Amino acid sequence: MYIAKILTTLRKTILDPQGKAVENSLKSLGYDNITDTRIGKYIELKIDAKSRAEAEKTAEEACKKLLANPVMEDYSFEIIEGGE
């Protein structure tokens, strides 16, 4: 069993209004040393695969087909062995 930890983020060139809103909220709390706030998704899933390579392939396909928007988002993931 493998655990895939996937991050999707909006591409750098795309405006991130949610991130901007969080940044403004932080500023209003007094944190004016925080900038460039970007918000993405974190997805954790367990993959029942025979090998790490197979788990990586499954995670890659899941990102491409469903989890990330290939036009607007970048994704990255790491595969960890473990889980029961």
Added chain:
Amino acid sequence: MYIAKILTTLRKTILDPQGKAVENSLKSLGYDNITDTRIGKYIELKIDAKSRAEAEKTAEEACKKLLANPVMEDYSFEIIEGGE
């Protein structure tokens, strides 16, 4: 300048309907070896701090005060030196 990479996830005991929806979508795409899908938020922010300790303190406070819901969510973060 430091970059904080923050993850917030729903606590294990709390039902994650968004994760369940993603899991069902993956199953309908034929990935029936994927289970325990959990969805969280990924937040990246730049902190202008004099030291790593100060950046950690700022990130910790931002999580507690704004980014994570302390009742329902866990958070973790890592601080990376860099950015311009």
